[in-house]
Amino acid sequence: MTRSLAATPASEPLALMDAMRGALDRSGPAVLPLAPGAQPGDVALAAHHGSELPDVPHATAAVVRTSGSTGVPKNVVLSCDALLSSASASESVMGGPGQWLLALPAHYVAGLQVLVRSIAAGTTPLVLPPGHFDPAAFIDASKQLTGDLRFTSLVPVQLMQLLQTRAGVTALRRFDGILVGGQALPDPIRERTELLGLHVFRTYGASETAGGCVYNGRALPGVEMNIVDGELELTGAMLSDGYLADDGTLDAGRTGESFVSRDARRWYRTGDLATIENDVLTILGRADNVIVSGGINVNLDRVERVVRALPGLDGAVVVPASDDRWGQVPVVITDVQGARLDEIQDAVGTALGKPARPARVVTVASIPLLASGKPDRQALARAVAERTLA
Template identity: 50%
Template sequence: MSLRTVDGADAGAVRDALPAALDGAGPLALGFEPSAEDVVPEGTAVVIATSGSSGIPKRVVLSAAALRASAAATAARIGSGQWMLALPAAYIAGVQVLGRSLLAGIDPVLLEGRFTPDAFVRATATLRDGVDRFTSFVPAQLATLLDAADEQPGVRAALESYRAILVGGQALPERLRVRADAVGARIVRTYGSSETAGGCVYDGRPLDGVGLAEVDGEVRISGPMLADGYLGDDERTAQVFVPGSDGVRWYRTGDAGTITSAGRLAVTGRIDNVIVSGGINVSLDRVERVVRGIPGLEQAVVVGVPDERWGEASVIFADVPHGEQLLEAARARVEAEIGRHARPAQLRAERVPTLASGKPDRESLRRLARD
């Protein structure tokens, strides 16, 4: 099947095209311009461009069956109703917000323009009365609304009106969860990725039909919502989607984690050198390569740290004077070559500790950055 191009930045266009894609009329290309050679399997609904652990974009092939299975499992867990889209429609979380509402037989509501507390209140006001309301955020959006809720009663009332607010894309700081509870927002923490058709573990518990396993410290996921693979990359597909000893197909997440005896998942971090900032994967190796291209920062080291608003952020360590000037230069270069989401948050003008091998002691730097 050949792909149909849809402007992923136009939420209305994605909403209008998605029903036909789910019904088998032809798959959508979101976030990239397909070529004539890009052919996908029968049953494909969408192909989504996303960044992976290497920082190199991947194109994830998702069938209509996978998207429907994910939406049905979500409805079974939290209920069904009308959804409000506050996320980019080209991301899997945005696609699923649209899909869940459409499969419930109710048109989704789109938040217009830039995400602000006022825009959120206006969008919420257009949702139907007497129907359960749902939406999905990344933690930074939730933080923006909670900051406004004390001064704007309308924001608090809007938050309280949702039966469930999914929060994913990155870890939700406990402090944000507590603040949300205090204003009456019913938060559900989700875990998943484009390869799992979005969130498939809610508050640590897998959705119906989802299997969890921990193999050599890595979290693996199985279930009917798994992607078919990566468009044009059979080698990567074979590395990431692997058969188990029982023949079940598993997705290797690249995340480190543990699964309790009760079946609850706790993710402890990335196996590879990647952070998730504002719901977007950022390869620290790639950021470091860009930073080291700036005169004076040739020996710089970049590490990740927890960040309350964005989930995670990066810090540059370099034994240099004039750290502020170099930080601005580094942020500008990273934004130009990778994107605004990847800009380092700080530059620490300190000596970089090394291991006996002479390599930077990155674990020591992470501790210094956290402290």
């Protein structure tokens, strides 16, 4: 059996929430959240159907288009059960149902899940104006929350902006739970939130897991973690059903690459290197974010983690660059003036060895971001390769 798929603009989150309510109780079509400015006919899924969206499996509640920050964008199929089980597990860890403040784009899974959690809780979220994140708007909206429990979901760069002012810290203290995900939270920022007593949950997950499914290193109820050949795999009711090809059929090739069956269960291969010790997950970096420098494998995520622990560099990004002598080398990109290459090289060399030391530091006016709030690593790597950055 199949059901229809309807495109709904994510620029109107409360209208999207109404559409999601119908998708979840199956009284309406499945939902394809559209990025702001996009039109239904512009979506790749519609290109093969005369600008009409294809039908999708009956269990589907939403199809989420990934950002492509770690590769080619995918159309992730999320069932009603996956979304609701994720919301229920999150609620059980965060202390119960509550009112949410939506500060993330609703066409990405983290923002969409704020709407799903609100539907499950029977509450109406407050919504920030569309466009770039405005700390002042967040601070104002935080004062308008009326729920007994108050929650929000942020990416690290948003959290860092709010931590820069007393008013921002006061606003953060109004929340009973603050989900922070999308990328690793730098240790200095994590330590500061702990000193301030903020209720921060560092989340790990993906569109393929209906959002965050590991909080502060521990799997949510119903989620299991496993390490296979150094790579993290996840299983549970929150898993996606797979990927749609742009013609609307199941993309068996891509789905088979990311989802495997073992012991009568489906597992999602995350592509992340990790360790699990005493049931606590530590992400080491992307399995494919490795360069060969002078014949030595260097994981750029580990380099970036060391760099971000240095004073003032918690927002730095490390990308690869070609080098005539070494093949490839790490390059640090930061919007902080005066970052010293020798200090960075000493810190990285001490932690990871000489081959991991960055070759240079590039200072930019601002780090380009994707709509999800993540650094646009592909744009930065291209700019370094084309030498269009100063």
